Amino acid sequence: MRINNCHNTNDFRTLARRRLPAPIFHYIDGGADDETTLRRNTEAFNAWDLIPNVLAGMETLNLSTNVLGCQLDLPLFLAPTAMQRLFHHDGEIAVARAAAQMGTIYGTSTIATTSIEEIGACTTGPKLFQLYVHKDQGLTNDLIDRCKVSRFNALALTVDTIVSGNRERDFYTGMTTPPRFTLGSLISFALHPGWSLNYLLRKRFELANVARYIRQGTDVTSSVVEYINSQMATNISWDDARRIRERWGGPFAIKGIMSVADARRAVNIGASAIMISNHGGRQLDGSRAPMDQLAEIVDAVGDRIEVILDGGIRRGTHVLKALALGAKACSGGRMYLYALAAGGAAGIQRAMTLMRDEIVRDMMLMGCKSIKELDRSKIARRTG
Numbered sequence: 405m406r407i408n409n410c411h412n413t414n415d416f417r418t419l420a421r422r423r424l425p426a427p428i429f430h431y432i433d434g435g436a437d438d439e440t441t442l443r444r445n446t447e448a449f450n451a452w453d454l455i456p457n458v459l460a461g462m463e464t465l466n467l468s469t470n471v472l473g474c475q476l477d478l479p480l481f482l483a484p485t486a487m488q489r490l491f492h493h494d495g496e497i498a499v500a501r502a503a504a505q506m507g508t509i510y511g512t513s514t515i516a517t518t519s520i521e522e523i524g525a526c527t528t529g530p531k532l533f534q535l536y537v538h539k540d541q542g543l544t545n546d547l548i549d550r551c552k553v554s555r556f557n558a559l560a561l562t563v564d565t566i567v568s569g570n571r572e573r574d575f576y577t578g579m580t581t582p583p584r585f586t587l588g589s590l591i592s593f594a595l596h597p598g599w600s601l602n603y604l605l606r607k608r609f610e611l612a613n614v615a616r617y618i619r620q621g622t623d624v625t626s627s628v629v630e631y632i633n634s635q636m637a638t639n640i641s642w643d644d645a646r647r648i649r650e651r652w653g654g655p656f657a658i659k660g661i662m663s664v665a666d667a668r669r670a671v672n673i674g675a676s677a678i679m680i681s682n683h684g685g686r687q688l689d690g691s692r693a694p695m696d697q698l699a700e701i702v703d704a705v706g707d708r709i710e711v712i713l714d715g716g717i718r719r720g721t722h723v724l725k726a727l728a729l730g731a732k733a734c735s736g737g738r739m740y741l742y743a744l745a746a747g748g749a750a751g752i753q754r755a756m757t758l759m760r761d762e763i764v765r766d767m768m769l770m771g772c773k774s775i776k777e778l779d780r781s782k783i784a785r786r787t788g
């Protein structure tokens with residue numbers, strides 16, 4: 405199978421599974437505990453039905469939206485995900501450039517394998533930095549200041565990961581960072597020589613943003629769980645979020661909001677956007693799906709803050725449904741990570757082009773000329 409034979413997210417997932425050693429594939433693919441939330445995030449879209457209008461005189465389409473101060477050509481952007489050089493040797497650089505080509509935001513993670521400065525230099529496209537608050541306040545402040553120097557457009561504070569979720573697949577596969585070639589995983593690494601040779605021979609693996617401050621970012625082999633549990637501040641509060649917003653001073657999102665009460669608090673501290681998200685089902689299993697919380701949150705705060713739906717997006721119609729309920733944009737992780745693993749920059753380019761084509765085709769079939777025309781009259785919750 406080649407990337408040209410991939411026609412949807414699931415095809416890219418199948419190809420990624422073939423290309424990656426098992427510990428790496430399952431690190432992307434897995435979720436917390438019983439993975440109930442991971443499954444529901446996508447299933448939740450099936451509880452909603454689109455209602456098209458026909459004979460709408462369709463000619464040109466406008467897919468643009470403005471979110472976090474960025475004018476996007478597509479109402480879908482690339483959510484921040486950790487350690488992209490593990491999935492393909494071109495890692496973050498490939499993802500950032502593909503996002504720029506699609507005219508959408510690239511989200512880079514605090515625990516990326518390419519530094520803020522390298523990302524800043526490699527693309528002029530819209531860039532969002534995802535901040536994890538570390539116990540070391542100097543480190544956290546430094547990351548914010550470095551993003552300003554490297555001209556990031558927006559900052560997203562992730563608030564759902566003060567401790568790591570229980571990702572049991574990683575225990576079974578022995579997933580560590582940097583990957584350790586243990587007896588258990590050796591067969592899988594040996595069966596994927598393309599990946600293993602690239603990993604061993606190319607640029608050394610490191611958590612490029614934090615390596616200069618923390619040993620676990622460089623030469624200490626640890627699990628992601630150990631890293632999060634030893635480095636993240638668990639005591640962050642809304643006052644800290646406000647201080648971070650003030651230090652940053654630009655468009656500011658809170659990523660990981662699930663309740664109406666927290667959405668209101670985000671408005672109160674002056675955030676520009678909230679990302680309704682449960683971290684792709686990787687943190688609190690049993691948490692509700694973002695799509696199931698969307699309407700209630702939009703009704704409460706949608707006129708005062710930008711609402712972004714994050715999680716579960718695998719199809720263009722998923723984006724349309726979220727926009728119809730009032731999201732300003734959507735973001736996703738696995739939809740492009742599988743493609744990155746399957747084929748690097750060309751893989752992401754193809755996956756995101758397919759996603760855009762789906763959105764265009766589905767807007768035509770919905771009789772909507774712009775995403776503004778996607779409103780509550782175009783969607784209904786399935787009953788029974």
Ligand SMILES: Cc1cc2nc3c(=O)[nH]c(=O)nc-3n(C[C@H](O)[C@H](O)[C@H](O)COP(=O)(O)O)c2cc1C
Nearest residue numbers: 432483484485486513562683684715716736737738
């Ligand atoms: C492999 C992987 C790594 C991730 N790393 C981060 C991260 O470092 N920071 C963060 O805020 N979210 C991270 N996320 C969550 C994504 O930003 C996003 O919320 C999630 O992928 C959305 O669900 P989806 O994969 O169904 O689209 C990660 C997700 C995956 C799959």
